[in-house]
Amino acid sequence: MNDYMVDLRSDTVTKPTDAMRRAMAEAEVGDDLYGEDPTAVRLEALYAEMVGKEAALFLPSGVMANQVAIRTHTKPGTWVAAGSNQHVVAFEYGGSARNAGVQFFLLDDSDGTFGLDELDAAKSTQRYWDFSLSLVCIENTHMPSGGRIWDLAKLDRLAQSVGSIPLHMDGARLFNASVASGVSVARIASGADSVMTCVSKGLGAPVGSLLAGSADFIAAARYERGVLGGQMRQVGVLAAAGIVALSTMVDRLAEDHERAKVLAAAVAERFGETASDFEIPQTNIVAFDHPQVDALSLALKSAGVLANPIGPKRMRLVTHKDLDDADIEFADKAIRNLADFGVLE
């Protein structure tokens, strides 16, 4: 086993920068439940302005931000249309059923987006079955497909097509989408009624996510955050890092995207014959199908590279700010030269 490990498990492994730690130490704080934490208020205003919404709310995690959004938009027993691989469906512990009492109407998002005709079919199904579609959720960038970006024209058509049904955008990596496409986050989120972003991923803050929408929606979401126990007190110590993340860490995401392309080329060379459904990454995630993901993960670990499967046949490598050129060169070589490995029983 190598002592030196290149950690490609997730962009959540990033540690706060020195500037973040300084800002955290110096943050002005107060009791946020009374609206008295000036740093949290500043972070919420900054995010709301960036994404072009009236108001925003700081939450402990992306999962909680999505769950609060779903609770706020829906009523128990109603249906939420979403891609079957999306985080809200596949990676939130079944939380939407428990926290909001909703059911999912699953759409095929294997290429990162879903067909608007499929959504129209879901909408018209309402006429024949006794169900009501209360929300449409999308993920942008879409993690399981390898950080793919919703095409802007398609997003605009989606916003038209949902009509009066609210649209929630899980933009955990919204800034990756913006940097890679050159389109502002406000424009990307313009058709969404609510949008959430994690500052704890590629942007490098230690904790936290933001949810934005209309002032009324955020007032209701603030209440729902409380229902889930997510209210925080002198949270300015965390919000301060979020402000540094949003103000200084966005442009550098381009570097992560370039590095993902390097790793994708290595994957294509080494696993060309087994990696299916594989494309050059648009952002910071290399995702590919492999028949033996557990054995592959172990083999990579022995070669000094940490990477996780995200499904029984799906592998993921994620680039982030705590990697340097030497790490990428090391991982590139390790992948290209990975010896054949046995099948796990």
Ligand SMILES: Cc1ncc(COP(=O)(O)O)c(C=O)c1O
């Ligand atoms: C697309 C997406 N949404 C939501 C989340 C949840 O974020 P958190 O880990 O902060 O709860 C993640 C985390 O990996 C994610 O990839």
